[in-house]
Amino acid sequence: MTVYESDLPGVGKKHEVELGDGARLVIVTHNSGKREVFRRADADSDSEKLFELSDQLARQVGTLLEGAYFQPVQTDRIETLLGEDTLLEWVEVGPDSPVAGKTLAESDLRQATGASVIAIERENEDVIVSPGGDAVVEAGDTLVVIGQTDACRDVLSTVRGD
Template sequence: MTVYESDLPGVGKKHEVELDGGERLVIVTHNTGRREVFLRPDPDSDSEKLFELSDQLARQVGTLLEGAYFQPVRTEEIETRLGYDTVLNWVEVGEDSPIAGKTLAESDFRNETGASVIAVERGEEVFASPGGDTRIEAGDTLVVIGGKDACEEFEAYVEDA
Protein backbone atom coordinates (compact mmCIF):
# COMPACT_ATOMS: atom_id res chain seq x y z
CA MET A 1 0.00 0.00 0.00
CA THR A 2 1.32 3.42 -0.92
CA VAL A 3 0.20 6.53 0.97
CA TYR A 4 1.00 10.04 -0.20
CA GLU A 5 0.88 12.90 2.29
CA SER A 6 0.84 16.60 1.57
CA ASP A 7 0.27 19.77 3.56
CA LEU A 8 -2.66 22.01 2.68
CA PRO A 9 -1.65 25.41 4.09
CA GLY A 10 -4.50 27.01 6.00
CA VAL A 11 -6.60 23.83 5.62
CA GLY A 12 -4.75 20.83 7.10
CA LYS A 13 -3.32 17.67 5.51
CA LYS A 14 -4.20 15.47 2.57
CA HIS A 15 -3.51 11.74 2.40
CA GLU A 16 -3.95 9.71 -0.78
CA VAL A 17 -4.06 5.92 -0.57
CA GLU A 18 -3.50 3.89 -3.73
CA LEU A 19 -6.18 1.22 -4.08
CA ASP A 20 -6.16 -1.87 -6.26
CA GLY A 21 -6.95 -0.97 -9.85
CA GLY A 22 -5.31 2.47 -9.79
CA GLU A 23 -8.02 4.31 -7.84
CA ARG A 24 -7.05 6.58 -4.96
CA LEU A 25 -8.86 7.23 -1.71
CA VAL A 26 -8.25 10.86 -0.75
CA ILE A 27 -8.68 11.94 2.88
CA VAL A 28 -8.51 15.63 3.74
CA THR A 29 -8.06 16.30 7.46
CA HIS A 30 -8.94 19.90 8.26
CA ASN A 31 -7.23 21.80 11.07
CA THR A 32 -10.61 21.70 12.85
CA GLY A 33 -10.52 17.87 12.83
CA ARG A 34 -13.24 17.47 10.21
CA ARG A 35 -12.45 14.83 7.56
CA GLU A 36 -13.58 14.72 3.96
CA VAL A 37 -13.22 11.47 2.02
CA PHE A 38 -13.01 11.46 -1.77
CA LEU A 39 -12.52 8.81 -4.45
CA ARG A 40 -10.32 9.56 -7.44
CA PRO A 41 -10.89 6.93 -10.18
CA ASP A 42 -7.51 7.67 -11.77
CA PRO A 43 -4.69 10.22 -11.29
CA ASP A 44 -5.92 12.43 -14.14
CA SER A 45 -9.58 12.71 -13.08
CA ASP A 46 -11.38 14.84 -10.54
CA SER A 47 -12.21 13.43 -7.14
CA GLU A 48 -15.78 12.58 -6.12
CA LYS A 49 -16.67 13.42 -2.52
CA LEU A 50 -17.95 10.28 -0.78
CA PHE A 51 -18.67 11.61 2.73
CA GLU A 52 -17.62 13.93 5.52
CA LEU A 53 -17.03 13.12 9.21
CA SER A 54 -16.57 15.15 12.37
CA ASP A 55 -13.33 14.63 14.30
CA GLN A 56 -14.98 12.45 16.95
CA LEU A 57 -16.88 10.32 14.44
CA ALA A 58 -13.77 9.91 12.26
CA ARG A 59 -11.85 8.61 15.26
CA GLN A 60 -14.64 6.18 16.15
CA VAL A 61 -14.89 4.89 12.57
CA GLY A 62 -11.09 4.63 12.41
CA THR A 63 -11.08 2.51 15.55
CA LEU A 64 -13.67 0.22 13.99
CA LEU A 65 -11.73 -0.06 10.74
CA GLU A 66 -8.53 -0.75 12.66
CA GLY A 67 -10.13 -3.76 14.30
CA ALA A 68 -10.04 -2.56 17.89
CA TYR A 69 -13.47 -4.07 18.63
CA PHE A 70 -13.34 -7.13 16.40
CA GLN A 71 -10.63 -8.80 14.39
CA PRO A 72 -12.04 -11.58 12.26
CA VAL A 73 -8.60 -13.00 11.52
CA ARG A 74 -5.70 -12.61 13.92
CA THR A 75 -2.82 -11.03 12.03
CA GLU A 76 0.82 -11.72 12.74
CA GLU A 77 1.52 -8.21 13.97
CA ILE A 78 -0.82 -5.48 15.05
CA GLU A 79 0.55 -1.97 15.43
CA THR A 80 -1.24 1.33 15.76
CA ARG A 81 0.67 4.56 15.17
CA LEU A 82 -0.49 7.23 17.63
CA GLY A 83 1.91 9.97 16.66
CA TYR A 84 5.15 10.49 14.84
CA ASP A 85 7.06 7.85 16.83
CA THR A 86 4.53 6.56 19.35
CA VAL A 87 2.93 3.20 18.66
CA LEU A 88 0.48 0.89 20.35
CA ASN A 89 1.42 -2.75 19.81
CA TRP A 90 0.02 -6.17 20.72
CA VAL A 91 2.62 -8.81 21.64
CA GLU A 92 1.70 -12.43 22.33
CA VAL A 93 3.62 -14.34 25.00
CA GLY A 94 4.60 -17.69 23.51
CA GLU A 95 4.56 -21.07 25.23
CA ASP A 96 8.38 -21.08 25.46
CA SER A 97 8.78 -17.44 26.48
CA PRO A 98 11.03 -17.14 29.51
CA ILE A 99 8.85 -14.33 30.90
CA ALA A 100 5.78 -16.59 31.24
CA GLY A 101 5.05 -17.03 34.93
CA LYS A 102 6.75 -13.77 35.96
CA THR A 103 5.00 -10.65 37.20
CA LEU A 104 5.28 -7.39 35.28
CA ALA A 105 7.54 -6.06 38.05
CA GLU A 106 9.84 -9.09 37.86
CA SER A 107 10.02 -8.72 34.08
CA ASP A 108 11.10 -5.06 34.41
CA PHE A 109 9.96 -4.21 30.85
CA ARG A 110 9.85 -0.45 31.22
CA ASN A 111 13.43 -0.13 32.48
CA GLU A 112 14.78 -2.63 29.95
CA THR A 113 13.02 -1.33 26.82
CA GLY A 114 11.27 1.98 27.55
CA ALA A 115 7.89 0.53 26.54
CA SER A 116 4.97 0.19 28.96
CA VAL A 117 2.38 -2.57 29.27
CA ILE A 118 -1.04 -0.88 29.43
CA ALA A 119 -3.23 -3.99 29.29
CA VAL A 120 -3.06 -7.77 29.41
CA GLU A 121 -5.51 -9.79 27.31
CA ARG A 122 -6.08 -13.32 28.62
CA GLY A 123 -8.75 -15.21 26.73
CA GLU A 124 -11.95 -13.16 27.06
CA GLU A 125 -10.58 -11.12 30.00
CA VAL A 126 -8.74 -7.83 29.71
CA PHE A 127 -6.74 -6.43 32.61
CA ALA A 128 -6.48 -2.69 31.91
CA SER A 129 -3.73 -0.71 33.63
CA PRO A 130 -2.19 -3.81 35.18
CA GLY A 131 -0.11 -3.43 38.34
CA GLY A 132 3.38 -4.75 38.85
CA ASP A 133 1.96 -7.81 40.63
CA THR A 134 0.08 -8.95 37.49
CA ARG A 135 1.44 -12.37 36.51
CA ILE A 136 2.11 -13.00 32.80
CA GLU A 137 0.99 -16.34 31.41
CA ALA A 138 1.83 -18.12 28.16
CA GLY A 139 -0.85 -17.19 25.64
CA ASP A 140 -1.39 -13.71 27.10
CA THR A 141 -1.38 -10.79 24.71
CA LEU A 142 0.35 -7.73 26.12
CA VAL A 143 -0.81 -4.33 24.89
CA VAL A 144 2.26 -2.10 24.81
CA ILE A 145 2.77 1.62 24.22
CA GLY A 146 6.02 3.42 23.50
CA GLY A 147 8.33 4.63 20.78
CA LYS A 148 8.60 2.37 17.73
CA ASP A 149 12.14 1.29 18.69
CA ALA A 150 11.09 0.67 22.31
CA CYS A 151 8.19 -1.52 21.17
CA GLU A 152 10.49 -3.49 18.86
CA GLU A 153 12.95 -3.96 21.75
CA PHE A 154 10.03 -5.02 23.94
CA GLU A 155 8.97 -7.68 21.44
CA ALA A 156 12.54 -9.01 21.23
CA TYR A 157 12.78 -8.93 25.04
CA VAL A 158 9.59 -11.02 25.36
CA GLU A 159 11.03 -13.58 22.94
CA ASP A 160 14.63 -13.54 24.28
CA ALA A 161 14.26 -12.59 27.95
Protein backbone atom coordinates in the same frame (compact mmCIF):
# COMPACT_ATOMS: atom_id res chain seq x y z
CA MET B 1 -26.16 -10.20 -1.05
CA THR B 2 -28.76 -10.86 1.62
CA VAL B 3 -27.95 -10.44 5.31
CA TYR B 4 -30.19 -11.84 8.04
CA GLU B 5 -29.96 -10.45 11.57
CA SER B 6 -31.39 -11.97 14.74
CA ASP B 7 -31.08 -11.37 18.45
CA LEU B 8 -29.61 -14.06 20.67
CA PRO B 9 -30.97 -13.23 24.14
CA GLY B 10 -28.23 -13.27 26.74
CA VAL B 11 -25.60 -13.85 24.05
CA GLY B 12 -25.67 -11.01 21.52
CA LYS B 13 -26.56 -10.89 17.81
CA LYS B 14 -26.30 -13.28 14.89
CA HIS B 15 -25.81 -12.22 11.28
CA GLU B 16 -26.09 -14.63 8.36
CA VAL B 17 -24.72 -13.62 4.98
CA GLU B 18 -25.80 -15.51 1.87
CA LEU B 19 -22.78 -16.44 -0.21
CA GLY B 20 -22.91 -16.89 -3.98
CA ASP B 21 -22.85 -20.69 -3.86
CA GLY B 22 -25.88 -21.01 -1.57
CA ALA B 23 -23.71 -21.34 1.52
CA ARG B 24 -24.03 -18.93 4.43
CA LEU B 25 -21.46 -17.20 6.58
CA VAL B 26 -22.72 -16.90 10.17
CA ILE B 27 -21.22 -14.33 12.52
CA VAL B 28 -22.19 -14.39 16.20
CA THR B 29 -21.27 -11.21 18.06
CA HIS B 30 -21.30 -11.83 21.81
CA ASN B 31 -22.21 -9.09 24.28
CA SER B 32 -18.56 -9.28 25.42
CA GLY B 33 -17.42 -8.33 21.90
CA LYS B 34 -16.09 -11.78 21.01
CA ARG B 35 -16.95 -12.89 17.46
CA GLU B 36 -17.48 -16.46 16.33
CA VAL B 37 -17.55 -17.18 12.60
CA PHE B 38 -19.30 -20.24 11.18
CA ARG B 39 -20.05 -21.58 7.69
CA ARG B 40 -23.20 -23.40 6.64
CA ALA B 41 -23.29 -25.32 3.35
CA ASP B 42 -26.93 -24.25 2.90
CA ALA B 43 -29.74 -22.66 4.91
CA ASP B 44 -30.85 -26.01 6.37
CA SER B 45 -27.47 -27.53 7.27
CA ASP B 46 -25.58 -27.40 10.54
CA SER B 47 -22.96 -24.71 11.05
CA GLU B 48 -19.25 -25.51 11.10
CA LYS B 49 -17.18 -23.21 13.30
CA LEU B 50 -14.35 -21.62 11.34
CA PHE B 51 -12.72 -19.40 13.98
CA GLU B 52 -13.28 -16.91 16.78
CA LEU B 53 -11.83 -13.46 17.37
CA SER B 54 -11.51 -11.15 20.32
CA ASP B 55 -13.29 -7.80 20.02
CA GLN B 56 -10.04 -5.94 19.33
CA LEU B 57 -8.81 -8.38 16.70
CA ALA B 58 -12.23 -8.47 15.01
CA ARG B 59 -12.18 -4.69 14.71
CA GLN B 60 -8.66 -4.75 13.21
CA VAL B 61 -9.63 -7.46 10.73
CA GLY B 62 -12.89 -5.66 9.91
CA THR B 63 -11.03 -2.46 9.14
CA LEU B 64 -8.68 -4.34 6.84
CA LEU B 65 -11.55 -6.07 5.05
CA GLU B 66 -13.36 -2.76 4.70
CA GLY B 67 -10.30 -1.33 2.99
CA ALA B 68 -10.17 1.70 5.28
CA TYR B 69 -6.41 1.42 5.44
CA PHE B 70 -3.67 -1.00 4.59
CA GLN B 71 -1.48 -2.15 7.41
CA PRO B 72 0.38 -5.45 7.16
CA VAL B 73 -0.51 -7.56 10.17
CA GLN B 74 1.87 -10.28 11.28
CA THR B 75 0.42 -13.23 13.14
CA ASP B 76 2.33 -12.37 16.30
CA ARG B 77 1.88 -8.61 16.24
CA ILE B 78 -0.70 -5.90 15.61
CA GLU B 79 0.38 -2.29 15.94
CA THR B 80 -1.14 1.15 15.59
CA LEU B 81 0.94 4.25 14.98
CA LEU B 82 0.09 7.17 17.27
CA GLY B 83 1.89 10.29 16.14
CA GLU B 84 5.23 10.07 14.39
CA ASP B 85 7.11 7.65 16.64
CA THR B 86 4.68 6.26 19.21
CA LEU B 87 3.17 2.80 18.79
CA LEU B 88 0.31 0.99 20.41
CA GLU B 89 1.23 -2.65 19.88
CA TRP B 90 -0.26 -6.05 20.76
CA VAL B 91 2.38 -8.67 21.57
CA GLU B 92 1.49 -12.34 22.06
CA VAL B 93 3.25 -14.26 24.83
CA GLY B 94 4.27 -17.70 23.59
CA PRO B 95 4.64 -20.80 25.78
CA ASP B 96 8.45 -20.50 25.75
CA SER B 97 8.56 -16.76 26.39
CA PRO B 98 11.02 -15.72 29.09
CA VAL B 99 8.34 -13.44 30.60
CA ALA B 100 5.68 -16.17 30.92
CA GLY B 101 5.04 -16.94 34.58
CA LYS B 102 6.68 -13.73 35.80
CA THR B 103 5.10 -10.59 37.17
CA LEU B 104 5.46 -7.41 35.15
CA ALA B 105 7.90 -6.16 37.79
CA GLU B 106 10.02 -9.33 37.47
CA SER B 107 9.99 -9.12 33.68
CA ASP B 108 11.45 -5.59 33.94
CA LEU B 109 9.94 -4.67 30.55
CA ARG B 110 9.37 -1.00 31.34
CA GLN B 111 12.83 -0.41 32.80
CA ALA B 112 14.63 -2.44 30.13
CA THR B 113 12.77 -1.05 27.10
CA GLY B 114 11.06 2.20 28.06
CA ALA B 115 7.68 0.92 26.82
CA SER B 116 4.69 0.40 29.12
CA VAL B 117 2.26 -2.52 29.28
CA ILE B 118 -1.13 -0.80 29.49
CA ALA B 119 -3.30 -3.94 29.38
CA ILE B 120 -3.10 -7.72 29.37
CA GLU B 121 -5.67 -9.63 27.33
CA ARG B 122 -6.18 -13.21 28.47
CA GLU B 123 -7.16 -16.10 26.23
CA ASN B 124 -10.44 -16.41 28.17
CA GLU B 125 -11.32 -12.84 27.03
CA ASP B 126 -10.55 -11.24 30.41
CA VAL B 127 -8.67 -7.96 30.10
CA ILE B 128 -6.52 -6.53 32.87
CA VAL B 129 -6.48 -2.78 32.32
CA SER B 130 -3.56 -0.76 33.75
CA PRO B 131 -1.91 -3.84 35.25
CA GLY B 132 0.32 -3.27 38.26
CA GLY B 133 3.79 -4.68 38.75
CA ASP B 134 2.28 -7.67 40.57
CA ALA B 135 0.25 -8.78 37.50
CA VAL B 136 1.48 -12.18 36.32
CA VAL B 137 2.07 -12.64 32.59
CA GLU B 138 0.86 -16.02 31.35
CA ALA B 139 1.60 -17.94 28.16
CA GLY B 140 -1.17 -17.13 25.71
CA ASP B 141 -1.62 -13.58 27.01
CA THR B 142 -1.51 -10.63 24.67
CA LEU B 143 0.30 -7.60 26.06
CA VAL B 144 -0.95 -4.21 24.92
CA VAL B 145 2.16 -2.02 24.87
CA ILE B 146 2.65 1.70 24.26
CA GLY B 147 5.96 3.40 23.61
CA GLN B 148 8.39 4.71 21.06
CA THR B 149 8.86 2.48 18.01
CA ASP B 150 12.26 1.15 19.13
CA ALA B 151 10.99 0.50 22.66
CA CYS B 152 8.04 -1.53 21.34
CA ARG B 153 10.38 -3.53 19.10
CA ASP B 154 12.54 -4.22 22.17
CA VAL B 155 9.47 -5.50 24.05
CA LEU B 156 8.69 -7.82 21.14
CA SER B 157 12.27 -9.14 21.14
CA THR B 158 12.26 -9.61 24.91
CA VAL B 159 8.91 -11.42 24.94
CA ARG B 160 10.10 -13.70 22.11
CA GLY B 161 13.39 -14.36 23.87
CA ASP B 162 15.50 -13.02 20.97
